[in-house]
Amino acid sequence: MVSLFSNILDVAGFALGFWRYPIMILPLLPPMIPVNLVFLPMIYMLMYQYFPKWKSFIFASIGISLLNSFVFEPILVWLELYEPVVWKHIYSLPIYIFMAVFLKWLLESIVKRAQ
Numbered sequence: 001m002v003s004l005f006s007n008i009l010d011v012a013g014f015a016l017g018f019w020r021y022p023i024m025i026l027p028l029l030p031p032m033i034p035v036n037l038v039f040l041p042m043i044y045m046l047m048y049q050y051f052p053k054w055k056s057f058i059f060a061s062i063g064i065s066l067l068n069s070f071v072f073e074p075i076l077v078w079l080e081l082y083e084p085v086v087w088k089h090i091y092s093l094p095i096y097i098f099m100a101v102f103l104k105w106l107l108e109s110i111v112k113r114a115q
Contacts, residue, residue, distance in 0.1 A: 064100070069096060
């Protein structure tokens with residue numbers, strides 16, 4: 001679910017001109033596919049596993065969101081893999097938090113209905 005959500009947002013932001021990718025390896029695919037398919041799902045899976053209670057999960061998601069927004073995104077800019085056009089790193093923070101909280105809620109709702 002994290003992969004799907006992050007890929008949709010990545011393609012939408014790219015198409016709307018919020019950011020661009022200076023290096024396009026394959027013209028049809030954004031270069032952030034490895035981040036969207038591996039890095040983010042792995043981080044969210046570890047958060048879900050190690051912080052099962054809502055309170056600790058919220059704190060962990062805020063911490064990971066801060067790292068993603070203000071450490072990892074600037075590293076991608078520094079590596080010239082990602083170039084914000086009208087996007088600021090602060091805009092990513094609530095999206096990362098929302099994605100974590102919403103997907104945990106959705107997953108728990110599905111599990112509860114299945115029981």
